């Protein structure tokens with residue numbers, strides 16, 4: 001009798017436990033997102049109808065497959081059109097036609113507010129400080145192997161303030177100027193290799209992988225003082241992880257999707273752990289070197305100060321970042337610092353290959369401003385036309401194609417209330433190509449539009465945001481601009497280039513905006 005009671009008590013307890021788990025799941029994955037959705041809809045915003053449990057993912061995949069289909073008329077790979085929004089975000093382009101520039105769509109059971117309206121963005125941004133923004137929690141798991149948990153792109157609130165204030169001085173102009181020598185050395189190594197390749201009779205090169213490796217080595221050396229072999233290994237693992245995570249559908253936002261793609265997540269996690277181990281060793285070695293007082297004491301490359309040393313400068317005070325936080329920042333800078341910058345330069349070389357007249361103008365400007373001197377950081381500011389070209393390349397092909405936010409409290413934008421918890425997706429590609437903002441030449445390469453106006457004559461200043469906006473704007477933009485100018489100067493003074501007949505124009509979103517079939521250029525020494 002007694003035993004029977006004990007068993008039925010256990011059964012009851014288990015049933016209650018199961019019920020509470022199920023209720024919790026239903027509440028967090030269905031009821032809560034729907035409450036948020038209803039609040040957004042109450043503002044009169046519409047959007048494509050979602051279907052449980054995939055939301056609008058099926059439509060997104062179908063639109064993407066249609067555009068990738070070689071028989072589809074929506075985008076011809078052989079035509080070098082810069083009209084790329086409907087190619088890279090076909091579903092957003094389609095939904096914009098029915099629902100306007102602000103609407104709601106669903107990734108699985110997570111509603112997202114889509115924004116491609118600069119006035120809406122301006123009002124939303126001015127209502128909120130950087131500290132009060134969140135980042136969509138639904139991306140946390142997905143991006144953890146790449147950026148960790150505590151990198152600047154992921155942290156929120158007071159933690160974000162602490163990280164940003166420790167890291168900002170590391171990106172000051174005087175500090176990043178000290179990285180110039182390493183950048184020149186690594187770039188010249190790449191260009192010497194190009195010369196040998198051309199001498200051996202080969203003229204065609206995949207510039208994307210060349211620039212990406214070189215920028216990776218620059219980040220590895222300038223940021224962490226990594227030795228060549230270590231830098232190469234981390235780069236290799238990051239590339240593998242990128243391949244694992246961003247070339248297949250991961251069903252982000254769909255309940256239990258991590259179990260559906262379990263092998264993929266385990267592979268990404270193990271690569272992430274291996275990269276972490278590299279960084280832990282580098283950080284601990286650097287702390288020891290710092291404590292020994294040898295850092296910066298000789299002309300030795302390894303002892304030259306790098307970005308990690310600048311991050312470690314605050315290591316002894318109360319705001320200091322812990323080793324785990326530093327590891328995640330290292331990963332963040334490795335990925336953020338190399339990929340976006342490499343792509344900005346890759347797309348620039350593509351545009352210049354299409355426009356030899358602009359190659360000549362830039363070469364002429366370099367001759368006038370820099371002459372036969374060594375590339376000097378102070379002189380780089382005088383390269384005005386190069387600035388216009390960079391701005392125009394980042395407008396047509398923004399390497400970071402979107403920005404994301406999450407509302408941590410209700411935000412009022414005119415009559416609209418963006419409810420606490422709402423995920424927000426800002427489509428930079430759409431705004432950068434919007435003819436109502438840029439006129440009839442929106443999809444043409446016209447660097448001169450930036451001659452008299454930092455915003456390229458865009459009718460709304462928030463319509464041009466290649467480095468993001470507000471307090472969470474890109475922390476590395478000064479570094480990126482300096483690196484871009486140094487590399488482009490050195491490339492243009494040694495080579496001229498044109499598009500290879502084998503190049504196929506296939507811009508695609510693989511986290512960043514990439515040429516998905518590489519960037520084949522024909523090179524000639526100048």
Ligand code: HEM
Pocket residue numbers: 152153154164332333336337338340341344394398399400402403404465466467468469470471472473474475476477479480
């Ligand atoms: C051309 C090159 C680059 C482009 C186009 C670019 C673009 C962006 C964009 C669009 C954002 C999001 C801003 C927002 O959400 O409002 C961002 C954030 C960020 N970028 Fe960059 N970036 C570049 C280079 C770099 C470099 C060189 C580094 C570091 C070495 C870097 C580190 C970061 C970090 C850490 C954040 C997060 C900032 C925060 O949330 O406080 N980026 N970047």
